[in-house]
Amino acid sequence: MTSTALGTWRKPPLAYVVAELAISPYYSMQSKIPGLQDKLRSSFPRTLEGQEIVVDGGKPTPQPLWQLISADQKLGVQIGTRAISFHATTYSQSSDFLSRWAEVLDAIQEASLGAFVERAALRYIDLIVPTEEKSPSDYLAPGLKGIEPEDGRSTGSMLASAFQFDGGVVNLRASAPAPQGLLLPPDFAALPLNKPGVMLDAEKQLKAEKTIGFVDTACVREIGKVFDAGELLGSFSEMQKLTSKTFKAATSEAAKGEWM
Amino acid sequence: MSDTIQLRRYTPTQAALMQKRPSDLIQAVESTVDAMSAALMQSAAEFIIQGTTLLTSRLLPKQQAKKAVEHFDVDVMVDVVSADWAKWTTQTKEAFQRAYEAPRQQTSAAARLRVERLSLLQAAFGFTVQDLASVLGITRPQLYKWLDVAIDVKLQESSRVRMAAVERIAKEWMARSVAPLSSVSKEPLEAGGTAFTLMSAEAINDAAVIAAFDELAVKLQGQPKTRSQRLREAGFTRRVSARSLPSDE
Numbered sequence: 001m002t003s004t005a006l007g008t009w010r011k012p013p014l015a016y017v018v019a020e021l022a023i024s025p026y027y028s029m030q031s032k033i034p035g036l037q038d039k040l041r042s043s044f045p046r047t048l049e050g051q052e053i054v055v056d057g058g059k060p061t062p063q064p065l066w067q068l069i070s071a072d073q074k075l076g077v078q079i080g081t082r083a084i085s086f087h088a089t090t091y092s093q094s095s096d097f098l099s100r101w102a103e104v105l106d107a108i109q110e111a112s113l114g115a116f117v118e119r120a121a122l123r124y125i126d127l128i129v130p131t132e133e134k135s136p137s138d139y140l141a142p143g144l145k146g147i148e149p150e151d152g153r154s155t156g157s158m159l160a161s162a163f164q165f166d167g168g169v170v171n172l173r174a175s176a177p178a179p180q181g182l183l184l185p186p187d188f189a190a191l192p193l194n195k196p197g198v199m200l201d202a203e204k205q206l207k208a209e210k211t212i213g214f215v216d217t218a219c220v221r222e223i224g225k226v227f228d229a230g231e232l233l234g235s236f237s238e239m240q241k242l243t244s245k246t247f248k249a250a251t252s253e254a255a256k257g258e259w260m
Numbered sequence: 261m262s263d264t265i266q267l268r269r270y271t272p273t274q275a276a277l278m279q280k281r282p283s284d285l286i287q288a289v290e291s292t293v294d295a296m297s298a299a300l301m302q303s304a305a306e307f308i309i310q311g312t313t314l315l316t317s318r319l320l321p322k323q324q325a326k327k328a329v330e331h332f333d334v335d336v337m338v339d340v341v342s343a344d345w346a347k348w349t350t351q352t353k354e355a356f357q358r359a360y361e362a363p364r365q366q367t368s369a370a371a372r373l374r375v376e377r378l379s380l381l382q383a384a385f386g387f388t389v390q391d392l393a394s395v396l397g398i399t400r401p402q403l404y405k406w407l408d409v410a411i412d413v414k415l416q417e418s419s420r421v422r423m424a425a426v427e428r429i430a431k432e433w434m435a436r437s438v439a440p441l442s443s444v445s446k447e448p449l450e451a452g453g454t455a456f457t458l459m460s461a462e463a464i465n466d467a468a469v470i471a472a473f474d475e476l477a478v479k480l481q482g483q484p485k486t487r488s489q490r491l492r493e494a495g496f497t498r499r500v501s502a503r504s505l506p507s508d509e
Binding site: 042092093095096098099100102103105106109229230232233 | 368369370372373374377412414415420421423424425427428
């Protein structure tokens with residue numbers, strides 16, 4: 001299993017990226033899967049079937065889920081009755097990620113799903129693996145560091161903020177140090193993809209009972225339109241800029257010096 | 261003849277006519293013709309006969325001309341003319357209809373993004389197509405295909421990686437200079453070689469390329485200013501052209 005560094009920085013902390021479309025309930029998705037699978041087979045030859053529990057009103061109901069995974073297990077597409085998402089643990093440039101997502105969007109367009117897109121979201125998970133003599137909080141901007149009571153030592157903290165921009169809302173969650181044993185954000189449903197180098201390093205730190213942290217930056221934008229690949233791609237390009245701006249504001253100068 | 265360009269003026273009727281599709285115009289004429297078709301065909305047929313009569317009488321001896329004219333029959337001519345007219349209008353209408361209704365080729369989002377990425381690279385580097393193809397590790401015909409938004413090209417993984425690497429170094433150049441790299445890309449470097457040879461190597465050495473960019477950026481700053489740069493510094497601005505892109509300004 002090869003590990004990769006995500007992004008163009010010297011020592012990038014990026015561990016996982018997800019682009020997601022929340023769609024109106026699409027009950028006949030099962031009939032569309034064969035066509036989508038054929039169109040995406042060349043990039044995502046492996047298919048896994050699953051179920052998700054949907055709580056819509058009263059009784060939770062299981063809904064089918066399909067996961068199309070690339071041959072190197074670094075990219076995946078998840079298709080369900082309520083969301084379509086693209087997951088990556090390989091990321092060289094935002095333009096490269098968006099071009100792969102564009103191919104998935106084009107395949108969905110050609111399959112003529114006609115899905116109504118409620119929202120679009122772009123989420124970046126960065127892991128803080130401190131080097132010697134540093135703590136995870138040293139990598140966060142001063143405003144995110146939290147308090148330090150006298151004679152006290154932080155064993156876990158989580159700060160959540162939401163920032164409204166013209167192009168959407170960016171939700172930021174910073175946990176440094178992350179509660180013991182927590183590698184990824186608590187409500188994060190990852191696909192079974194190959195772990196990147198920074199995630200393997202973070203796991204080693206946890207095994208050695210050292211602390212790590214994570215920064216979870218997610219931009220959400222209301223769409224409210226029938227699926228259109230071109231328009232959605234434009235939205236994601238803008239959302240990428242907003243998440244990047246927020247992430248850079250959330251990190252300290254020391255972190256930028258070490259990572260960039 | 262006037263020294264100034266004369267504006268064209270249209271009446272509302274003329275303007276409305278010009279906005280119609282050709283097939284609509286033919287349909288409009290046809291509906292008018294249908295109303296007066298009989299009289300029109302008759303007069304057209306008579307005109308043809310008169311013309312032919314005149315021509316044959318001038319060209320042929322009298323007896324032969326008389327015999328030739330006798331073969332013409334007004335009713336036959338009316339049928340011939342109306343059939344030809346109907347055939348012509350039908351064919352022309354069908355041709356215009358087909359052209360108008362032909363489905364326009366939809367371009368994919370991935371293709372548009374690919375072309376946009378290549379445009380940004382060209383804006384940064386200003387290379388010829390051949391040189392850009394060399395940097396991207398592909399042939400010139402292949403690059404032309406990549407540049408065609410109508411063609412859905414599935415990039416190989418190696419091509420994706422290469423393009424991402426080239427985009428990375430394009431960002432490095434744009435952070436150092438607004439001038440396109442092409443003006444200095446083939447200048448010899450202190451460490452030997454040129455920036456272009458470094459960029460078109462099989463594996464791009466980022467550190468070596470960045471060092472080359474630093475050297476070339478300094479060299480560019482030391483070059484004498486061009487006329488347009490001097491004018492810009494003096495406060496002159498380019499007249500906005502209707503054909504220029506916002507990024508040109």
